[in-house]
Amino acid sequence: DFTMAQALTTTDLQGALPLIARGKVRDLYEIDDKTLLFVASDRISAYDVIMENGIPNKGVLLTLCTQTWFKALKEANPSLRTHFITLDLPPQIPESLRPVLQNRSMQVRKLRILPIEAIVRGYITGSAWSEYKKSGTVHGIKVPAGLQESQAFPDGPIYTPSTKAEQGEHDENIHPDQAVAILGERYASTVAKMAVELYKTAHEYALARGVIIADTKFEFGVDEDGEVVLADEVLTPDSSRFWPKDSYAVGRGQASFDKQFLRDWLVSEGLKGKEGVRMPDDIALKTAEKYQEAWEKITGGKV
Ligand code: ATP
Numbered sequence: 001d002f003t004m005a006q007a008l009t010t011t012d013l014q015g016a017l018p019l020i021a022r023g024k025v026r027d028l029y030e031i032d033d034k035t036l037l038f039v040a041s042d043r044i045s046a047y048d049v050i051m052e053n054g055i056p057n058k059g060v061l062l063t064l065c066t067q068t069w070f071k072a073l074k075e076a077n078p079s080l081r082t083h084f085i086t087l088d089l090p091p092q093i094p095e096s097l098r099p100v101l102q103n104r105s106m107q108v109r110k111l112r113i114l115p116i117e118a119i120v121r122g123y124i125t126g127s128a129w130s131e132y133k134k135s136g137t138v139h140g141i142k143v144p145a146g147l148q149e150s151q152a153f154p155d156g157p158i159y160t161p162s163t164k165a166e167q168g169e170h171d172e173n174i175h176p177d178q179a180v181a182i183l184g185e186r187y188a189s190t191v192a193k194m195a196v197e198l199y200k201t202a203h204e205y206a207l208a209r210g211v212i213i214a215d216t217k218f219e220f221g222v223d224e225d226g227e228v229v230l231a232d233e234v235l236t237p238d239s240s241r242f243w244p245k246d247s248y249a250v251g252r253g254q255a256s257f258d259k260q261f262l263r264d265w266l267v268s269e270g271l272k273g274k275e276g277v278r279m280p281d282d283i284a285l286k287t288a289e290k291y292q293e294a295w296e297k298i299t300g301g302k303v
């Protein structure tokens with residue numbers, strides 16, 4: 001019952017581990033110089049602004065969703081490196097904090113995160129659709145004329161990176177050539193290749209479960225040997241657009257399992273991009289249901 005549950009909007013490990021960063025959703029703690037505790041709170045952001053209140057249990061769903069995907073992606077490609085170590089909490093965490101942290105935290109390898117967001121788009125929607133209508137391009141890439149809204153790119157998914165903005169700034173869509181300028185030839189081409197391959201695997205996996213992954217965003221890091229490692233959260237409703245396959249049709253926007261619902265509400269209330277917005281209970285509840293639905297469809301699991 002989401003209405004009764006309390007959302008966890010901020011974590012406090014009471015000094016058990018040093019906090020090294022708070023993102024929009026996650027709190028990162030250092031376990032040792034090679035390992036982080038990557039904790040997903042129930043915070044939710046839309047248009048790069050964090051809402052005042054949270055979505056009960058969201059952090060658990062994001063963590064378990066990510067873990068499920070890491071497993072599936074590694075099964076499809078055993079040579080894939082991910083930052084995931086374990087869902088087990090480290091011994092430093094006292095008994096009293098374990099229940100709330102369990103299943104919303106993972107131990108991960110501490111990496112140097114490459115400063116781009118590796119977006120892959122299989123279908124034209126969102127900012128890509130807006131740009132295409134104006135200029136016939138997507139992230140400056142020339143794509144075929146005559147595409148309809150929500151249509152699959154006829155030549156397959158495309159790699160459309162963005163900058164990874166500092167806190168308070170907005171990510172900016174860039175052409176893959178700009179990613180080369182930022183990352184250098186070697187990392188840029190590895191990231192582009194890995195991102196598209198991962199998207200293809202995930203798209204096929206989800207489609208078999210009745211879900212279209214319209215687009216998604218990956219983050220990669222580099223380890224001490226210079227190897228590229230899949231990091232962050234993967235293929236969650238926060239980092240992806242999920243569409244129910246049943247109701248999919250080109251030529252219009254799609255119903256989605258993700259936070260499109262919250263975004264639409266913010267726009268309709270004139271609250272887009274405003275700080276300090278408190279979601280009314282019914283909006284938080286409906287959003288919680290969307291997260292739950294996406295999780296159940298993709299994993300077949302219950303939480
Ligand atoms: P940012 O904090 O960059 O604005 P965000 O708001 O999306 O992004 P969260 O998703 O809340 O951040 O937190 C995750 C943060 O942890 C991101 O900054 C991400 O780049 C970083 N990160 C993910 N995996 C690792 C890792 N293995 N090692 C170090 N940092 C990581």
Ligand code: MG
Pocket residue numbers: 023025232
């Ligand atoms: Mg993030």
